[in-house]
Amino acid sequence: MERVIAEYLVETPVDVARVAAMMAGEQSSGTFVRVAGETDEVRARSAAEVLSVEVLGEAGAPTLDSAFLQRAQACGPWRFARVRIAFPTGNIGRNLATLAATVSGNLYDIGEVTGLKLVALEIPASYRTRYALPRQGIAGTRASTGVQGRPIFGTIIKPNVGLRSAEIAALVDRLCAAGVDFIKDDEVCANPDWAPLAERVPAVMAVIRKWREATGRQVMMAFNISDEVDAMRRHADLVAAEGGSCVMASMNWVGLSGMETLRAHTPLAIHAHRNGFGAMSRHPRLGMGFQAYHTLYRLAGIDHMHVHGIGGKFVDSVEEVTEAARACLQPLCADGPDDRVMPAFSSGQWAGTLPVTLEAAQSPDLMFMCGGGILAHPDGPEAGIDSLRDAYAAAQEGLTLHEAAKTRPALAAAIGFFGGH
Missing domain, CATH: 3.20.20.110 (Ribulose bisphosphate carboxylase, large subunit, C-terminal domain)
Known part of the structure; x- marks a missing residue:
């Protein structure tokens, strides 16, 4: 399957693997609970996949505030991790605005996250051909x-x-x-x-x-x-x-x-x-x-x-x-x-x-x-x-x-x- 791979730096007090799975679901075929139309067939063709999670360190305080975590009375440590997620291009088509929304979008607003940075994108050559090249x-x-x-x-x-x-x-x-x-x-x-x-x-x-x-x-x-x-x-x-x-x-x-x-x-x-x-x-x-x-x-x-x-x-x-x-x-x-x-x-x-x-x-x-x-x-x-x-x-x-x-x-x-x- 043709996929775009996005790499992030993520900070969270929650289990990082769980947060990575949440990110993948939020930006593909899932939401915070499984819904009736989210069949195995739909997931097979459109669900994003977490490729890797690497914890890099931790801190005693969050970088950014989260009302969601405050309501949950979350406490540290706040882990800092590198996360790589693959998104099927079939979800996006030739649509640059939607590509950007897919690999970033609501990820910055997830309640469990107190820091998130999109650091890299890998674009398959077959998908690159859908978009414009430099004219000069x-x-x-x-x-x-x-x-x-x-x-x-x-x-x-x-x-x-x-x-x-x-x-x-x-x-x-x-x-x-x-x-x-x-x-x-x-x-x-x-x-x-x-x-x-x-x-x-x-x-x-x-x-x-x-x-x-x-x-x-x-x-x-x-x-x-x-x-x-x-x-x-x-x-x-x-x-x-x-x-x-x-x-x-x-x-x-x-x-x-x-x-x-x-x-x-x-x-x-x-x-x-x-x-x-x-x-x-x-x-x-x-x-x-x-x-x-x-x-x-x-x-x-x-x-x-x-x-x-x-x-x-x-x-x-x-x-x-x-x-x-x-x-x-x-x-x-x-x-x-x-x-x-x-x-x-x-x-x-x-x-x-x-x-x-x-x-x-x-x-x-x-x-x-x-x-x-x-x-x-x-x-x-x-x-x-x-x-x-x-x-x-x-x-x-x-x-x-x-x-x-x-x-x-x-x-x-x-x-x-x-x-x-």
């Missing part, structure tokens, strides 16, 4: 930008929001002149009154077309089209009509169905921004880990996935960023299609964080985005981009950044300015 992915993004054999160097429109369309177009003009590969809107700048997409997209794309005609290079601009579904379709069509190659959407607020609909509608690259993911991931006893999260959204057919950055301004550890980047650069199924997506590093990045980023990814197939790292370079955005190229050349030559900086002034200035931040 790594190869298409490289072909579109004309960048081969090295990271794609990009930046973010700053200030995040508040610039008018003409001001954004002027900044894009300067960035194109400096040789940037990729530019994206900030996640909070989608369709503001002072720079609406209907005005901003034509203004920016006129600049990008001008540079394409002059140099043959097509800078990829990810316009933030996050919105309700019909509006996103219209926005994507506008970008395509103006000769654009990429759109961006905030995954958590657009949702799985919104991302699927966008993928079905447009061949443009979809730059998937994960803002808000920290609310799901940061607590060790609650929410969803990156591996499970990115699996769901990759089934929606995205092309680029944000993984934050190493040594940046956000909370992620080196290990977390590394795990995320390497997950993006692997197919979801070992025997499945090539559905790799390009990891997008951002948040407080500059030339000095590029070497550890390359080590983490173990590949040049990445987007390295620097907002302040380019735009705040003391010698201007042009030098900011040059400093990234210098840092990559140093890594290729086996030089430290300080060794390379002796003959590369843009890199030296970046180290002098950003090295103290």
Whole structure:
């Protein structure tokens, strides 16, 4: 039987095996009591199966409150366990929203549970084929930008929001002149009154077309089209009509169905921004880990996935960023299609964080985005981009950044300015 396997970290004062069986029943053909229609035949084809339960430790107090356990006057110890459950895909069909509901859904609300985190999903290759693949992915993004054999160097429109369309177009003009590969809107700048997409997209794309005609290079601009579904379709069509190659959407607020609909509608690259993911991931006893999260959204057919950055301004550890980047650069199924997506590093990045980023990814197939790292370079955005190229050349030559900086002034200035931040 074709099955999706979900792995959880669970905390409970109740027998863990009993709780695991409860989780399997709740999310498949069972409920808290056996009902009349729950025949052996129904259970044989649709019941989820607990594959393993591994107790990892215990504590004297719960992580989260449960009114259910308080009414039952439950006492510890509270055991912490790894649980793996297999769910028949026949229960789900090709339905991404229902897949998410099946492997998470009410599990977070089970009364016996005082902590639950979905950490991983295993998708069979036969089931993967039911869902969308990236339309551009790594190869298409490289072909579109004309960048081969090295990271794609990009930046973010700053200030995040508040610039008018003409001001954004002027900044894009300067960035194109400096040789940037990729530019994206900030996640909070989608369709503001002072720079609406209907005005901003034509203004920016006129600049990008001008540079394409002059140099043959097509800078990829990810316009933030996050919105309700019909509006996103219209926005994507506008970008395509103006000769654009990429759109961006905030995954958590657009949702799985919104991302699927966008993928079905447009061949443009979809730059998937994960803002808000920290609310799901940061607590060790609650929410969803990156591996499970990115699996769901990759089934929606995205092309680029944000993984934050190493040594940046956000909370992620080196290990977390590394795990995320390497997950993006692997197919979801070992025997499945090539559905790799390009990891997008951002948040407080500059030339000095590029070497550890390359080590983490173990590949040049990445987007390295620097907002302040380019735009705040003391010698201007042009030098900011040059400093990234210098840092990559140093890594290729086996030089430290300080060794390379002796003959590369843009890199030296970046180290002098950003090295103290």
